Amino acid sequence: MSGHSKWSTIKREKGAKDAARGAVFTKLGNAIALAARSGTDPDTNFSLRLAIDKAKAANMPGANIQRAIDRIKDKGAAQLQEILYEGYGPGGVAILAECATDNINRTYPEVRLAFSKHGGNIAEKGAVAFQFDHKGMIRVKANIGDRDDLLMQAIDAGAEDVQEEGDESIVYTAPTDLAKVRDALKAAGIEITEAELTYVPNNTVEVTDEATAGKIMRLMDALESLDDVSATHVNFDIPENLLG
Numbered sequence: 001m002s003g004h005s006k007w008s009t010i011k012r013e014k015g016a017k018d019a020a021r022g023a024v025f026t027k028l029g030n031a032i033a034l035a036a037r038s039g040t041d042p043d044t045n046f047s048l049r050l051a052i053d054k055a056k057a058a059n060m061p062g063a064n065i066q067r068a069i070d071r072i073k074d075k076g077a078a079q080l081q082e083i084l085y086e087g088y089g090p091g092g093v094a095i096l097a098e099c100a101t102d103n104i105n106r107t108y109p110e111v112r113l114a115f116s117k118h119g120g121n122i123a124e125k126g127a128v129a130f131q132f133d134h135k136g137m138i139r140v141k142a143n144i145g146d147r148d149d150l151l152m153q154a155i156d157a158g159a160e161d162v163q164e165e166g167d168e169s170i171v172y173t174a175p176t177d178l179a180k181v182r183d184a185l186k187a188a189g190i191e192i193t194e195a196e197l198t199y200v201p202n203n204t205v206e207v208t209d210e211a212t213a214g215k216i217m218r219l220m221d222a223l224e225s226l227d228d229v230s231a232t233h234v235n236f237d238i239p240e241n242l243l244g
Contacts (some may be wrong), residue, residue, distance in 0.1 A: 002112075011219075024058055024060075025058075027100075028051070028058060029055075031051045031054070032090075033068045033069070033071040033072060033080055034080055035050070036048040036076065037072055040073075040101075046178070046179040052076050055068075067146060080101065081102075082098065082099070083098075083099045083104065083107065084129065085122060089115070089118070089156050089219050090120060090215035090219065091212040093207065094131050094234065094235040095120065095220075095232065095234050096199050097229050097232050098229070098231040098232070098233075099111065099228045099229055099230060102222070107226075111223065111229065113213060114226065115219065115223075118215055118219035119219065128213070132200060132201055132202065133202060135160075135175065135198055136177060137141075137172055137173075137195070137196055138170070138178070138182050138194070138197070140168060140191060140193065141168060141188050141193060142169040150171075153185065154171045157181045157184035158173065158174075159172065160173055160174060160182055168193065175197055199233035201234070203235065204236070204237045205235050206233055206238075206239075207237065207239075210242050213242040213243070
């Protein structure tokens with residue numbers, strides 16, 4: 001990780017452990033149900049295809065996936081809605097928490113408590129989000145010698161940028177181009193490990209104080225533990241030696 005730990009990588013490692021005990025299935029089910037509102041056929045609804053792919057990668061049973069899709073047909077089921085909460089953590093780091101909820105009166109107090117209990121605070125709408133760009137992100141396996149070819153293929157497919165991260169490369173796209181670029185790279189035989197819409201910070205804050213790093217990670221753990229929080233996005237970068 002080139003000396004620094006990326007939050008997306010930390011989340012993936014944590015998610016793999018949570019998936020082993022089924023702790024992420026509620027979040028994955030909510031994501032599928034939300035995506036299915038735009039159509040229940042993954043062949044024509046790319047957002048649903050992404051949500052299903054992520055669920056399968058976490059070994060979510062097929063029956064659970066189908067039940068999540070069927071929620072859109074159940075008129076008696078509580079309707080989910082998407083909410084983006086914005087806040088600041090210890091050291092002034094910026095944090096976005098995407099939520100999928102059927103009860104805002106439950107979700108907002110839980111998110112607010114996670115922030116306040118761990119040295120942060122929720123901000124007003126728009127106070128934090130302006131520090132991020134909404135992007136498509138495709139994580140691919142790429143050997144060192146293949147990265148020049150990957151860059152050309154990605155740009156030709158419509159990508160905006162390609163960055164190296166350890167033994168992987170991260171391809172960034174405009175949100176509307178994510179499906180097109182992902183399918184083009186997949187057709188070219190490139191191994192894709194993850195594809196999703198995300199929020200990318202305009203600037204990164206490097207956290208160098210161990211105590212602050214610990215507080216931030218406890219806050220992120222608290223947010224990630226909430227069933228209604230479907231994704232988190234941050235602008236901090238913490239050196240690996242402060243994570244232990």
